[in-house]
Amino acid sequence: MDIEKKETKEVNKLSLLIVVVIVLLLGIAGAGYYIYHQKQQMGDLMESFNLEKEALEDEYNELSLQYEGYKFSVGNDSLIALLSTEQAKVQRLLEELRTVKATNAKEISRLKKELATLRKIMRNYVQQIDSLNRENEQLKVEKKEAVQKYQQATSQAATLKKEKEKLTERVTLASRLDATDIQVTPVNARGKLAKRIKNMQQFVLTFKIAKNITAPVGEKTVYVRLMKPDDDILMKNRSNVFPFEGKEIGYSMKKLIEYEGEEVAVTMYWDIEEFLSAGTYRVDIFADGNLIGRSNFTLKD
Secondary structure (H helix, E strand, C coil), rough: CHHHHHHHHHHHHHHHHHHHHHHHHHHHHHHHHHHHHHHHHHHHHHHHHHHHHHHHHHHHHHHHHHHHHHHCCCHHHHHHHHHHHHHHHHHHHHHHHCCCCCCCCHHHHHHHHHHHHHHHHHHHHHHHHHHHHHHHHHHHHHHHHHHHHHHHHHCCCHHHHHHHHHHHHHHHHCCCCCCCEEEEECCCCCCEEEEEHCCCCCCEEEEEECCCCCCCCCCEEEEEECCCCCCCCCCCCCCCCCCCCCEECCCCEEEEEEEEECEEEEEEEECCCCCCCCCCEEEEEEEECCEEEEEEEEEEE
């Protein structure tokens, strides 16, 4: 009997131990599931925060592009300056947003409010731009009406009509000068044609400024560029430059002429003091800020 009781007691202890182990295992499994579930929730929450931040960045970028677009469509310098200031503010806040952690709800909320404020400012500028556009359209209409009235007035008298026709011609026809019959003649010391480079002492450049009744009249400075075969320009002084298309470019010769709308013959001289090689040379002629003529000539050894 004692043996049976002892065995029963051992069995009961073992059963209790198994129950405890099972309970512990269930507890561990439950805790593991809970931790996994929490991590998954945290992951989903972080993804949500990141998506929210990315969306906010996209909105800031979109607003900056809107400012950039409006700057190109506005002809008012003061308004462009204001738009540039606001765009710079958008860019500054965007940089702040990029350095803020997605989980920083306070800063994200502040930047959202800043964005809402900037959008209100943008709407105000859009209204101003629309108003300016309407005013410009009205000014165009008024200008058109004024031109029509002017034309009607000028038609009342022969003298005024003649002045109007001259003005219309000046506006509608090309006013740029044109250099024609461009020739470069190399001559020797006696002023005779030189066929070989070693005998050449001077270039004689001749051309004509064509008749153009629509071109502005008066004194004009004509610039000439003599270009060697390697495109290097012949110059006596590297400080000899003139403005052309927003840059300062060198010239070989210049001459002041009086232009009254009729054909003008021009002669210019270049003393050969540098080494010249055989090849094709180029002559470019400029006046009134325009290239008015170009020609080539060839030198042989």
